[in-house]
Amino acid sequence: MLRKRDSRWLSCAVLTVLIVCLAAGIASAQSDFYYLTYYSDALVPGVSGTVHIVNPGTALTKINANGRPLNGNLCADIYVLNNDEQVVECCGCILTPDSERTINIHTNLLGNPDNPRLVTNDGVIKTISATPDPGCDPTGDRGAVRPTPSLRLWATHIQTLPAGFAETEEEFETAPLSSNELLFLENQCSAIFTSGSGPGVCTCGFGD
Amino acid sequence: MLASGNSRWLAIAVTLACLVLVVSTVAVAQGDDLLHVTYFSNNGGTLDQEVRVINPGAYAPSYPPSNLCAMIYVFNNDQELQECCGCLISPDGLLELSVNRNLTSNTFTGIKPANGDIKVVSALPNDFFGGVPCDPTGGGILPNGGYALNIFATPDIRGWSTHVQTDGRITEDELQPATLSEGEIDSLQEECYGIASVGSGFGICAEGVANSSEICN
Numbered sequence: 001m002l003r004k005r006d007s008r009w010l011s012c013a014v015l016t017v018l019i020v021c022l023a024a025g026i027a028s029a030q031s032d033f034y035y036l037t038y039y040s041d042a043l044v045p046g047v048s049g050t051v052h053i054v055n056p057g058t059a060l061t062k063i064n065a066n067g068r069p070l071n072g073n074l075c076a077d078i079y080v081l082n083n084d085e086q087v088v089e090c091c092g093c094i095l096t097p098d099s100e101r102t103i104n105i106h107t108n109l110l111g112n113p114d115n116p117r118l119v120t121n122d123g124v125i126k127t128i129s130a131t132p133d134p135g136c137d138p139t140g141d142r143g144a145v146r147p148t149p150s151l152r153l154w155a156t157h158i159q160t161l162p163a164g165f166a167e168t169e170e171e172f173e174t175a176p177l178s179s180n181e182l183l184f185l186e187n188q189c190s191a192i193f194t195s196g197s198g199p200g201v202c203t204c205g206f207g208d
Numbered sequence: 209m210l211a212s213g214n215s216r217w218l219a220i221a222v223t224l225a226c227l228v229l230v231v232s233t234v235a236v237a238q239g240d241d242l243l244h245v246t247y248f249s250n251n252g253g254t255l256d257q258e259v260r261v262i263n264p265g266a267y268a269p270s271y272p273p274s275n276l277c278a279m280i281y282v283f284n285n286d287q288e289l290q291e292c293c294g295c296l297i298s299p300d301g302l303l304e305l306s307v308n309r310n311l312t313s314n315t316f317t318g319i320k321p322a323n324g325d326i327k328v329v330s331a332l333p334n335d336f337f338g339g340v341p342c343d344p345t346g347g348g349i350l351p352n353g354g355y356a357l358n359i360f361a362t363p364d365i366r367g368w369s370t371h372v373q374t375d376g377r378i379t380e381d382e383l384q385p386a387t388l389s390e391g392e393i394d395s396l397q398e399e400c401y402g403i404a405s406v407g408s409g410f411g412i413c414a415e416g417v418a419n420s421s422e423i424c425n
Contacts, residue, residue: 050374052247067394067398072391152245169371
């Protein structure tokens with residue numbers, strides 16, 4: 001039999017390990033469904049950045065006898081914000097496993113703003129990798145967006161040179177997604193879908 | 209002062225917590241270090257894009273560090289596998305492949321895709337049947353009718369790719385790691401076996417690419 005004081009320390013030990021396990025699990029799971037990048041020089045005619053999205057098949061669990069995926073679709077729920085933190089467009093794009101989408105920032109993400117006067121030269125693109133419901137609804141109106149790992153995304157950025165422009169590229173940055181941030185994005189997007197009568201809904205470019 | 213029994217429990221707790229942290233960190237790192245993805249765009253024009261893969265020599269269970277396979281799967285942007293191949297890369301070796309000439313010039317459908325994605329699985333050589341050193345089909349179908357699925361994904365190759373953008377500019381980024389699900393690795397092997405077995409030679413990428421540090425099949 002353990003002495004009473006020993007059992008208290010044992011409880012502490014078990015609790016410590018459980019907390020560490022939980023924290024490690026949450027930390028590793030949380031960081032892979034919320035992605036950020038910026039856009040720049042969006043109002044300059046003739047140049048545009050591009051977003052590329054790949055579904056690497058992380059959510060794929062079921063295949064047929066020939067190896068064809070039977071599930072694993074993911075949504076890219078996209079929120080485009082100006083540099084004054086206002087959502088100007090949002091949309092949800094489906095990606096099947098192993099597929100790739102090419103999205104033009106100028107035409108697909110900024111070509112149909114809820115209010116053209118809100119579009120700024122630079123801004124932010126936020127994307128959430130989510131489970132389809134079965135479509136992709138970035139508003140959460142048909143049920144809350146369910147973040148699910150793990151799309152992979154790249155963006156090219158237009159950079160201003162003393163004469164002309166250059167184009168650079170970087171992958172989207174991951175960041176922790178708070179429940180309040182998710183709700184805030186859903187609500188802003190919902191308002192656009194509800195009140196915009198079409199404007200404010202971005203398009204998904206090409207690819208599957 | 210803590211009693212001797214208490215400090216023992218405390219020491220055990222700290223040790224266990226550290227172990228959990230190390231194990232979970234390694235698991236996360238390894239799970240995300242088997243599959244590397246990139247895209248290609250505006251392929252087939254005058255400009256080409258290049259995929260470069262290095263075996264950093266980090267996987268070294270014995271001396272010298274191990275050879276690794278880059279199992280390569282090329283999809284069009286409609287999730288259809290167009291080509292697959294395996295390239296053996298010796299430690300510190302550099303594999304360089306042209307998207308236009310090595311990865312999309314011999315597609316299963318005969319159509320060169322303009323856009324799509326490339327998946328590279330880092331794996332141990334799987335020449336279990338005396339065939340090729342890196343078999344992206346995972347050994348095909350066994351006599352009992354089941355798939356061999358003998359690719360043993362192992363960290364940790366690194367890759368980069370240039371991309372041709374719509375305005376004609378070329379950009380570059382590293383291949384991004386992603387968690388390799390069991391469904392995905394099985395699907396890659398089975399689909400690759402499918403096109404290798406019925407493609408009559410079409411659908412095999414990088415054929416004949418070889419130098420002192422790499423060989424593709």
